[in-house]
Amino acid sequence: MLLGRSSQDNDALNLNGTVFNEVDSGVEHGEALLRYSDAAVGRTADLAQAREALNAEIGPDAVVDCAATIANFQRMVRIADGCGIPLDPFSRQESAKWRDGLGIDTFRSRGNTFG
Amino acid sequence: MTTMTAPFAYRDTSWPVLERMAAAHRRSWTMLAEPGEWWTGAERISIAAECRRASALVDGLPDPGPGPAELPDAAAFAVHKLIGDLPNVTREWYDETISAEGMSDAHYIELLGVVVHVWSIDEFHRALEIELEPLPDPLPGAPTQTRPAGAKDHGSWPLTILPEDLDAPEADIYGGSERTANVRAAMSLHPDSVRWLSDLFDAHYLSWVEIGAEQEPYRVLSRPQRELVAARVSALNECFY
Numbered sequence: 001m002l003l004g005r006s007s008q009d010n011d012a013l014n015l016n017g018t019v020f021n022e023v024d025s026g027v028e029h030g031e032a033l034l035r036y037s038d039a040a041v042g043r044t045a046d047l048a049q050a051r052e053a054l055n056a057e058i059g060p061d062a063v064v065d066c067a068a069t070i071a072n073f074q075r076m077v078r079i080a081d082g083c084g085i086p087l088d089p090f091s092r093q094e095s096a097k098w099r100d101g102l103g104i105d106t107f108r109s110r111g112n113t114f115g
Numbered sequence: 116m117t118t119m120t121a122p123f124a125y126r127d128t129s130w131p132v133l134e135r136m137a138a139a140h141r142r143s144w145t146m147l148a149e150p151g152e153w154w155t156g157a158e159r160i161s162i163a164a165e166c167r168r169a170s171a172l173v174d175g176l177p178d179p180g181p182g183p184a185e186l187p188d189a190a191a192f193a194v195h196k197l198i199g200d201l202p203n204v205t206r207e208w209y210d211e212t213i214s215a216e217g218m219s220d221a222h223y224i225e226l227l228g229v230v231v232h233v234w235s236i237d238e239f240h241r242a243l244e245i246e247l248e249p250l251p252d253p254l255p256g257a258p259t260q261t262r263p264a265g266a267k268d269h270g271s272w273p274l275t276i277l278p279e280d281l282d283a284p285e286a287d288i289y290g291g292s293e294r295t296a297n298v299r300a301a302m303s304l305h306p307d308s309v310r311w312l313s314d315l316f317d318a319h320y321l322s323w324v325e326i327g328a329e330q331e332p333y334r335v336l337s338r339p340q341r342e343l344v345a346a347r348v349s350a351l352n353e354c355f356y
Contacts, residue, residue: 013339027343028236033336037344040242041351043174048244058335064130065335069344072319075235076298077344077354078197079312082202082227083301086270100164 032057033066040070128245133333139318140236140248147229147249147313152261153222153305154229157184162226163233163250165191169198170237181328183253187217188305190226202353209272220273221262221304230307232315239319266304269297276303288313320345 017025018034025034032054039050055063079085123140125132125206147163150156154325161182172195193212196204203343213220240247277300278289285306289295290313302308318320320341330338 001266013346015346018343019350024183025343027339028337029340030343033344034347036242037347038351040238041348047242051243060129060131061335064132064136064243065341066344067239068136068319069236069336069341070242070348071239071315073348074352075231075237075315075319075344077349077352078201078234079227079301080229080298080352081201081352082197082209082231083224084206084209084272085301086295090297107277112119 029054029057029062036063036066037070040067041074122248122251125245128243129245132243132281135333136318139314142314143232143236143311144248144251146307147233148254150254150256150258150307150309151229153219153225153258155184155258156256157182158186159225159229160184160192160250160253161186162190163230165184165194166198166230166233167237167247167250169195170234173199182250187215189215189216189218190222193218193223194230195225197227198234206272224273224302224305224308228302228305228311232308232311235315235319263304268302271297271301273301273304275300276306285309 014023014026016023017027017030021034027033032050035046036050036054038044039047044050051063052078054066121141121289122144123137147159148156149159154162161184164180165186168181168261169180171177189212196208209223212218213223233249237247239245244257251265261284263285264282265276266274267276267280269275269277273348275297276285276288278293278295278321279290285303287301288306288309299309299312321331334341336344
């Protein structure tokens, strides 16, 4: 699903910031969103603190929206990797420009997508 | 383990869960309880229960116990693999799984549909520390064992259906669109799983028609904010796609 983001016309998002904490994603409240995402997916001990930090920055409606987005992609990645779905040729070509920089070519599931 | 009251009321949480989201979760529980094409209602509940057992195992929590029906060993193992060992799901494992006793490609896709939707709703609850909804009572009935005639090899492990190959029974699954994303078509061997996916995708993230269009007013996070979270969750799961 990460490569799926490459097909979005989304200039506001620096993809390097989605993978590397030291890189600014360029997204408003990005740090708090990523901290909450990390805690929810990683089952870390600071889930409540991360959630409260996000709540303090942008409010409870945003926390629910973020939890829903996390839940959505916890589902989508399992569909993608559970079915070995291929990339369309355009996304394959476009993503080649930045895949190596993100380090995702080392993901074992690469073999599922590229066959 | 089961409930007779209306599920997903969200009365005991202070988090402002939208009614449209709660309604989608209730529809999910209705779909979960019904007999499918390849699994009975009781077996579908057992798949959901196994999903919770796998999650508890990963989290080091007590075993919540099995569901009401016995599952083939390969089915139970597949649930645990999809929840707790996703980066090591491979084509070879898929081929072994669908060849095992009591399994087929269609059994696997329906199982995957149950796993990902139950897991997703549970993950929403865990992220907000809301108690998990009890699983519903299974509804009676036999699986119909109906296989879509237009399913073909389009590069995914399971056969899938493109919009131009849809027959009347599944004509609605892509909302009338002439094109579809590979991830949306991935479970089309079991059309109800695509319908389920569309419903929850809309409730949790955005509708397929919203892609490339203006943001719906009830969405709070901006599109870049949601894309940031989406990409991070994908990276944390080491999902290449």
